[in-house]
Amino acid sequence: MRCEIDRGILADMLAVVVNTLPSRTTYPVLQNVMLEVAGGKLAVSGTDLDSYVRKEFALTGKFEEGKAVLPGRKLMEMVRELGEANVLFFSKDSNVHVEAGNSKAVFAGLDPAEFPEMPKLPEGTPLEFPIATITELFDAVSFAVSRDESRPAMGGVDWEVSKSAMKMVATDGHRLSFVRRKGKFPATFKLIVSPKALALLPREQDVVKVYSDPGKIGLVTQDTMVIGRPIEGPYPDYERVIPQKDYPFKAIVKHDAFVAVLRRAAIFAHPVGKLVALDFKKDKVIIQAETPEIGSSEEELICEYNGEPVRIGFNAGYLLEIFRHLNSEKVVIELQNPLSAGLLKPLEKKPEYDETFLLMPIRLD
Amino acid sequence: MMRQVLHIDMDAFFASVEQQTFPFLRGRPIGVCSHPQGRTVIATASYEARAYGVKTAMTIPQARKLCPEITLVRCNLAKYIDTSTRIMAICSRFTDSVEVFSIDEAFLDVTNTAHLFGGADTIARKIKQELSGRFGLTCSIGIAPNKLLAKLVGEMHKPDGLTIIRPEEVPVLLEKIIVEEMCGIGPKTAAKLHRLGIKSCGELGRYPEKALVRIFGVKGVHLHHIGKGIDESPVRPYFHKPPAKSMGHSMTFDKDTRNMAIIRHHLFQLSEQVGRRLRKDNYAGRTVSLVLRYADFTTMVRQHSLKNWTNDGRRIYQTGLALFYKLYQPPRYVRLIGISVSNLIQQTRQTSMFEHPETLRSAVDNLNNRFGEFRVTRAQNMKNMNR
Numbered sequence: 001m002r003c004e005i006d007r008g009i010l011a012d013m014l015a016v017v018v019n020t021l022p023s024r025t026t027y028p029v030l031q032n033v034m035l036e037v038a039g040g041k042l043a044v045s046g047t048d049l050d051s052y053v054r055k056e057f058a059l060t061g062k063f064e065e066g067k068a069v070l071p072g073r074k075l076m077e078m079v080r081e082l083g084e085a086n087v088l089f090f091s092k093d094s095n096v097h098v099e100a101g102n103s104k105a106v107f108a109g110l111d112p113a114e115f116p117e118m119p120k121l122p123e124g125t126p127l128e129f130p131i132a133t134i135t136e137l138f139d140a141v142s143f144a145v146s147r148d149e150s151r152p153a154m155g156g157v158d159w160e161v162s163k164s165a166m167k168m169v170a171t172d173g174h175r176l177s178f179v180r181r182k183g184k185f186p187a188t189f190k191l192i193v194s195p196k197a198l199a200l201l202p203r204e205q206d207v208v209k210v211y212s213d214p215g216k217i218g219l220v221t222q223d224t225m226v227i228g229r230p231i232e233g234p235y236p237d238y239e240r241v242i243p244q245k246d247y248p249f250k251a252i253v254k255h256d257a258f259v260a261v262l263r264r265a266a267i268f269a270h271p272v273g274k275l276v277a278l279d280f281k282k283d284k285v286i287i288q289a290e291t292p293e294i295g296s297s298e299e300e301l302i303c304e305y306n307g308e309p310v311r312i313g314f315n316a317g318y319l320l321e322i323f324r325h326l327n328s329e330k331v332v333i334e335l336q337n338p339l340s341a342g343l344l345k346p347l348e349k350k351p352e353y354d355e356t357f358l359l360m361p362i363r364l365d
Numbered sequence: 366m367m368r369q370v371l372h373i374d375m376d377a378f379f380a381s382v383e384q385q386t387f388p389f390l391r392g393r394p395i396g397v398c399s400h401p402q403g404r405t406v407i408a409t410a411s412y413e414a415r416a417y418g419v420k421t422a423m424t425i426p427q428a429r430k431l432c433p434e435i436t437l438v439r440c441n442l443a444k445y446i447d448t449s450t451r452i453m454a455i456c457s458r459f460t461d462s463v464e465v466f467s468i469d470e471a472f473l474d475v476t477n478t479a480h481l482f483g484g485a486d487t488i489a490r491k492i493k494q495e496l497s498g499r500f501g502l503t504c505s506i507g508i509a510p511n512k513l514l515a516k517l518v519g520e521m522h523k524p525d526g527l528t529i530i531r532p533e534e535v536p537v538l539l540e541k542i543i544v545e546e547m548c549g550i551g552p553k554t555a556a557k558l559h560r561l562g563i564k565s566c567g568e569l570g571r572y573p574e575k576a577l578v579r580i581f582g583v584k585g586v587h588l589h590h591i592g593k594g595i596d597e598s599p600v601r602p603y604f605h606k607p608p609a610k611s612m613g614h615s616m617t618f619d620k621d622t623r624n625m626a627i628i629r630h631h632l633f634q635l636s637e638q639v640g641r642r643l644r645k646d647n648y649a650g651r652t653v654s655l656v657l658r659y660a661d662f663t664t665m666v667r668q669h670s671l672k673n674w675t676n677d678g679r680r681i682y683q684t685g686l687a688l689f690y691k692l693y694q695p696p697r698y699v700r701l702i703g704i705s706v707s708n709l710i711q712q713t714r715q716t717s718m719f720e721h722p723e724t725l726r727s728a729v730d731n732l733n734n735r736f737g738e739f740r741v742t743r744a745q746n747m748k749n750m751n752r
Contacts, residue, residue, distance in 0.1 A: 171718065173717045173718050237719070272711050273712075360716045362715050363714035363716060
């Protein structure tokens with residue numbers, strides 16, 4: 001194998017691929033990436049056995065076809081530290097030489113036959129979707145994905161496309177993010193996809209081709225291919241918890257002012273649970289937090305509210321995270337009772353776009 | 366203001382409670398243990414038995430050898446807890462600073478309330494009177510300016526003692542006390558101190574603090590304070606209890622065993638009990654430790670950290686069982702098995718959107734609280750119980 005490539009391009013390719021490698025594994029070959037020169041392209045691939053990713057770049061100079069398997073993180077660190085513009089790779093005996101200007105390094109590469117083979121893409125005609133829509137929805141839901149391994153379905157994003165809308169939902173049981181972009185889409189499908197796979201989509205490109213069969217999902221763009229397993233369902237029945245009618249308590253708060261108060265309150269919230277109490281009264285909300293060993297805080301904020309007084313507890317961290325995703329000057333907070341989910345949504349909606357966040361309260365009694 | 370701390374220690378608590386419940390046991394040497402016919406140890410010996418040399422933690426054959434006429438009584442923990450709760454309630458009538466130190470020991474800070482009752486010594490006498498009148502039980506009380514000294518002097522005159530130490534008497538007392546008598550100095554530390562030529566507390570107090578820190582690390586400062594009779598730790602009422610670090614249960618088998626079904630069954634029950642305790646106090650833990658003691662008393666411990674926090678008995682059992690299989694060397698006989706969960710966090714009352722196993726667990730906990738342990742249990746456990 002022999003090829004020469006721009007250092008910056010290679011560093012970017014490695015950054016994406018190395019991100020997929022498992023941080024701890026009992027199968028050491030997975031700490032490596034495969035470099036493959038074939039058909040005038042250099043491909044870098046890596047896997048954690050759940051997702052496979054492959055980035056390609058068309059070579060311009062001279063090259064010799066071949067494969068090499070190198071330690072992913074070490075290679076990335078080295079490429080980042082190189083000062084020169086171009087990096088030259090070539091294999092000699094069983095070693096891989098990496099040269100840039102006066103820097104010369106030799107990696108004791110592994111046998112490429114030991115590297116797990118990339119699975120084949122699911123058969124059939126792919127569906128094409130704009131990457132911008134997928135990433136817009138994904139960015140609004142990814143924070144709510146569960147990290148609890150005992151409930152695998154919630155570790156994924158529920159992705160549903162119909163002819164007229166694309167929808168994504170993520171929840172960890174405490175908070176839920178639901179977003180929908182209206183538009184024209186080529187077909188309908190529904191699957192639970194790993195957030196890792198969607199995060200790998202190159203944002204600067206336009207279109208992704210989605211291949212899927214019951215056991216695999218493939219996302220293919222101009223230079224990136226991601227193959228993963230869809231997560232087995234069923235996904236929790238979230239429609240049941242999203243209110244179909246108006247809530248009895250409805251307040252409108254100013255986004256930035258509310259966030260500022262919440263941040264101050266969070267300083268006094270107990271580190272476990274980060275409990276803050278919101279006390280809605282006529283035209284105001286009082287935000288309180290307390291940790292017995294530290295102290296307490298209380299702050300009043302003007303808001304639009306003219307219902308019965310209601311007091312509810314929330315995790316300040318969860319609440320702030322939702323506000324980070326609400327791009328609206330004013331936010332609507334709707335409550336049913338102090339033990340049911342609170343609903344948050346922007347007052348000014350983006351055209352053709354719906355977003356709803358649900359947050360379960362913390363019991364105050 | 367000089368603090369006034371009382372240390373109350375019930376005399377031969379379990380044995381005295383049994384002697385009060387069953388009058389025919391009074392005046393006789395008795396030993397309380399969990400299984401009089403089994404292989405356990407003496408939990409408490411009555412003063413009559415102590416006269417023969419019977420001590421706590423002696424095996425039953427050892428106790429019988431020293432005192433052939435000893436009567437062994439089965440331990441009834443519920444009764445002792447109930448009596449203890451009532452004793453603590455009496456103590457709380459004199460101050461709100463009552464620290465329950467163990468089932469039969471408590472510290473009372475009466476600095477701010479002593480004048481209401483005519484002084485700390487009057488409080489001590491009133492408590493003794495009340496305990497004897499209501500339960501027929503005696504206790505030994507020490508009164509001192511801090512917890513360390515109160516416990517020390519309280520144990521000087523047992524049973525039924527009342528010892529008061531005034532600040533000016535402390536230096537003389539410390540000269541007479543050997544280091545191992547102090548709470549907080551175990552046999553290993555004592556041996557190390559002896560090698561430094563330190564025998565009495567007075568000597569420990571005179572030893573340079575810096576040198577102690579060099580030898581014992583952070584603990585050196587604490588040792589220096591012990592030597593000087595200084596203890597600024599507050600009397601912590603139960604509602605200011607520091608957070609738990611781990612929770613666990615262990616059990617000795619009636620007979621050494623290598624029967625996997627029996628071992629699994631007990632490990633399962635212990636795990637469920639640990640889970641329940643964690644849930645009761647709103648904890649969840651990540652590190653599961655398994656203790657295995659073989660018939661020859663060799664003991665092995667191994668632990669595993671989970672990715673997520675749990676307080677689910679079954680999850681604890683599964684992790685414990687996996688550890689057991691790693692640790693167990695067939696065909697050895699097992700004497701004791703124990704399981705504990707550490708790396709704890711206190712859980713909040715965060716509610717959940719969807720049906721969750723937690724909902725079921727809490728319903729089962731409520732039923733068992735009402736109707737008794739393992740009334741509702743997993744089918745797996747039923748199968749083992751019938752075996």
